[in-house]
Amino acid sequence: MKMKSVRLFLLFFLLLEALCCEGCLNEERQALWGLNSRFRNLLLWEVDIHKDCCEWEAVQCNSSTGRVAGLQIFMPYSIQQQYINYSDFSVFIDLKNLSFIGNIVFGCVGGEALPNLEILQFNSQLDTAASIVSCLDGLSSLKSLSLAHNNFNKSSFHEKDGFKSPINLQKLRLSHNNLPDEFLPSLSGLPFLKSLHLTGNQLKGTLNIN
Numbered sequence: 656m657k658m659k660s661v662r663l664f665l666l667f668f669l670l671l672e673a674l675c676c677e678g679c680l681n682e683e684r685q686a687l688w689g690l691n692s693r694f695r696n697l698l699l700w701e702v703d704i705h706k707d708c709c710e711w712e713a714v715q716c717n718s719s720t721g722r723v724a725g726l727q728i729f730m731p732y733s734i735q736q737q738y739i740n741y742s743d744f745s746v747f748i749d750l751k752n753l754s755f756i757g758n759i760v761f762g763c764v765g766g767e768a769l770p771n772l773e774i775l776q777f778n779s780q781l782d783t784a785a786s787i788v789s790c791l792d793g794l795s796s797l798k799s800l801s802l803a804h805n806n807f808n809k810s811s812f813h814e815k816d817g818f819k820s821p822i823n824l825q826k827l828r829l830s831h832n833n834l835p836d837e838f839l840p841s842l843s844g845l846p847f848l849k850s851l852h853l854t855g856n857q858l859k860g861t862l863n864i865n
Contacts, residue, residue: 679708679716683723686746687714690728717749725752730760730779739790741765754801755779762786766793776801784811799826803852807832812841823847831855 679687687708708723709716715725726744730737738761744750745768753769754776762785772794781787781802791797807829825847834856842848 679714679721679723683746684708686744687711687723690743715752720749722749723747724749725754725774726750727754727756729756730758737761739763741793742768744769760786760790763790763792766791769794771796773797774799778804781805787811796823798823800824801828803828803830803832805832807834807838809835809837812838826850828852829856833857835859 708714709721713727713729714723716722717724724747726747737758739755741763742765744753745765749771750769751771752774753772756776756778759780760777773796775790775794775797777790778801781790787802791800811832811834824845827842827845827848827850830852831854834853836858839858842851
């Protein structure tokens with residue numbers, strides 16, 4: 656009798672897990688619709704009301720939980736410059752990968768709302784020291800950061816403050832900007848950095864960073 660009860664419990668657990676992981680969660684689906692409206696229907700998504708939102712373009716889900724794990728957001732240059740509020744993404748508790756492509760971003764707020772974010776990409780015009788600092792503030796789990804194809808120059812980073820970023824950052828991509836040799840000392844505040852991409856800048860000297 657006891658063995659039968661255990662088997663029934665395990666069967667119930669497996670059925671419950673299957674139901675929970677069948678497609679994206681309704682609360683996250685609603686949040687995606689909200690984001691689509693907030694960004695004026697200009698997200699890089701193939702939004703199909705009849706399709707599981709885990710199958711929408713530029714939406715990736717955790718295969719085990721069915722929760723959204725990755726988002727790619729496209730903001731065309733035709734719309735106004737704006738701030739990013741990370742709290743808009745707080746419902747996605749499994750979110751680990753977030754990309755913004757296009758348009759000028761003035762800065763960000765609410766980084767504490769994404770405690771599990773590990774990969775962040777800004778391929779846009781995030782081109783001031785203040786905007787860089789604000790968009791990294793509070794992202795304690797961040798490991799990989801891509802800032803390629805921006806308008807960075809030597810004034811975008813300040814040597815006296817170092818590169819303001821989470822201390823666990825391991826990968827940094829700064830390719831295709833306008834960075835000269837003078838900006839290199841600002842990287843001294845990245846003790847765990849393992850990968851650095853600087854292709855397509857204005858570097859002329861010898862790269863000598865400990």
